Amino acid sequence: MYVKHLTLASFRNHGSTDVALEAGINLFVGRNGQGKTNLVEAIGYLSTLTSHRVAGYQALIQAGEPAAIIRAMVCHEDRDILLELELNREGKNKARMNKADLPRVRDLIGVISSVTFAPEDIDIIRRDPTNRRAFIDGLVVQYRPRMAGVYSDYERVLKQRNSLLKSAKITKTTGSALSTLEAWDASLVQYGTEIVSARIEIARMLEPHLFAAYQSIATTNNEPRLLYKSSLLGDKLPNSFGDESEDDDLDYLEDSDKDTITELFRAKLEKVRAKELERGLTLVGPQRDDLVLMLGP
Ligand SMILES: Nc1ncnc2c1ncn2[C@@H]1O[C@H](COP(=O)(O)OP(=O)(O)OP(=O)(O)O)[C@@H](O)[C@H]1O
Ligand SMILES: [Mg+2]
Incomplete structure (x- = not known):
């Protein structure tokens, strides 16, 4: 082409x-x-x-x-x-x-x-996770154009869910009034799973190229890795009120299987529900994940 x-x-x-x-x-x-x-x-x-x-x-x-x-x-x-x-x-x-x-x-x-490739691309390595997510999401959409629709669906659901959580926080809504939240959860998990799975797939496809390209310029410490750090894993919570920080101590997710990711997503949402209501914000999902580039062991 x-x-x-x-x-x-x-x-x-x-x-x-x-x-x-x-x-x-x-x-x-x-x-x-x-x-x-x-x-x-x-x-x-x-x-x-x-x-x-x-x-x-x-x-x-x-x-x-x-x-x-x-x-x-x-x-x-x-x-x-x-x-x-x-x-x-x-x-x-x-x-x-x-x-x-x-x-x-x-x-x-x-x-x-x-x-x-432009000078601004140094930000992918140097700056906050937003840059790395934008980078990998750009690749995902080019590789699977249909994902453009999934991203906009996810954003819409996330926005609605966040405003619901925010108003629940303010009005201290509890119990049955929160059934709407469950409806949003299903869509959040559905679209979010597609995004996480596609990102892991792309990262995996990219890694051998990164490896080869890096080896051609570096003689030592030349085994770069590309890993996907996910808020869907483990018991840890992203550490703050929605702002991101480098020390978010999340685990790496390597499995791009959608059923596995769906299960993880559901379980994690369950786990953080109380915290989300307390903070009025969605705390887990692809919008909190990061792509990690690592050199050496
Ligand atoms: N919306 C716009 N309407 C009119 N002119 C614009 C607009 N946006 C940018 N420009 C003009 O485009 C020019 C910059 O073009 P560009 O960045 O492509 O230059 P370049 O040839 O790559 O230069 P360099 O060699 O410095 O990289 C500037 O003169 C700027 O004023
Ligand atoms: Mg120029």
């Missing part, structure tokens, strides 16, 4: 830009601020619907313009696919494939496989 042709209209500083690309390495050479990274960002956005520089898409639309368009001709083996994404400052964004409207913009995800 490669992008043959890229056309941008009102995207960042590109009023109207047309670039032909070749299979293999393409280099963009130009003055600072000329728009090289913007080209890369446009392809990345069309591939994943995320930017490595900003959250959301408003900043991608050229200042003073109502909409931006990213269009790419993608060569898949011997088939060409024309992708088009229209980002609107107001109103819905639109996506087209071979000139036909796609039911949902997110149906674009995965047509272009891309990896953006």
